[in-house]
Amino acid sequence: MSELFVKICGLKTGHDVGAAVDAGADAVGFVFAPGSPRTVGAATARALAAGVPDSVLTVGVFRGQPVEEVRRFAEESGVRGVQLHGDEGPEFYEALRAEGRTLLRATAEHVKRCGEYGEDLLLLDAPDPGSGKPWNWGSEEFAAPEGRWLLAGGLNPGNVREAVATTGAWGVDVSSGVERERGVKSPELIRAFVEAARG
Numbered sequence: 001m002s003e004l005f006v007k008i009c010g011l012k013t014g015h016d017v018g019a020a021v022d023a024g025a026d027a028v029g030f031v032f033a034p035g036s037p038r039t040v041g042a043a044t045a046r047a048l049a050a051g052v053p054d055s056v057l058t059v060g061v062f063r064g065q066p067v068e069e070v071r072r073f074a075e076e077s078g079v080r081g082v083q084l085h086g087d088e089g090p091e092f093y094e095a096l097r098a099e100g101r102t103l104l105r106a107t108a109e110h111v112k113r114c115g116e117y118g119e120d121l122l123l124l125d126a127p128d129p130g131s132g133k134p135w136n137w138g139s140e141e142f143a144a145p146e147g148r149w150l151l152a153g154g155l156n157p158g159n160v161r162e163a164v165a166t167t168g169a170w171g172v173d174v175s176s177g178v179e180r181e182r183g184v185k186s187p188e189l190i191r192a193f194v195e196a197a198r199g
Helices: 014-023 040-048 067-077 090-096 160-167 187-199
Strands: 004-008 027-031 057-062 082-085 104-106 119-122 149-151 171-174 177-180
Touching: 004 014, 004 187, 014 027, 014 040, 014 187, 027 040, 040 057, 040 067, 040 160, 057 067, 067 090, 082 090, 090 104, 119 171, 149 160, 160 171, 160 187
Parallel strands: 004 027, 004 171, 027 057, 057 082, 082 104, 104 119, 119 149, 149 171
Antiparallel strands: none
């Protein structure tokens, strides 16, 4: 098994981005969806992404936004990945498949395998996204998808190791679980999360 893929999401400052990169994150996420305490503008994301090494994927996170808006934000911010976190159908992924752009599909539904909508990575969020409540990973109702998929929702440094061991996830995604208060990241928690996830 190759090393676990780790994505740190909802970053808003250069300090946060530096902490995630230094901790060994494989991807960093910037929220473009309106209404979140973690939302940033395209210009801010471009400035933050400029300091990220090529080995780390920069991802713009969208929810229920028109495909033209998604494309414009992606181009203006310079992110190399796009994460759709709504009920966008396969036509969105087809429209956004530009040269070198990595597409992530986030869903709280049960999905059999990564790639059904044309996505490169599948992100399986908890049934109540944003609540900080995780899946019941050990229940019979939880079925891990096939392929490259990331477990998200309610993860933190204290439970991520058990979550990975139980589900066999290819990767993990965290946002609120590495915050000292809503919308404010903690470099210490980011480092602890990555270490625990790969431990």
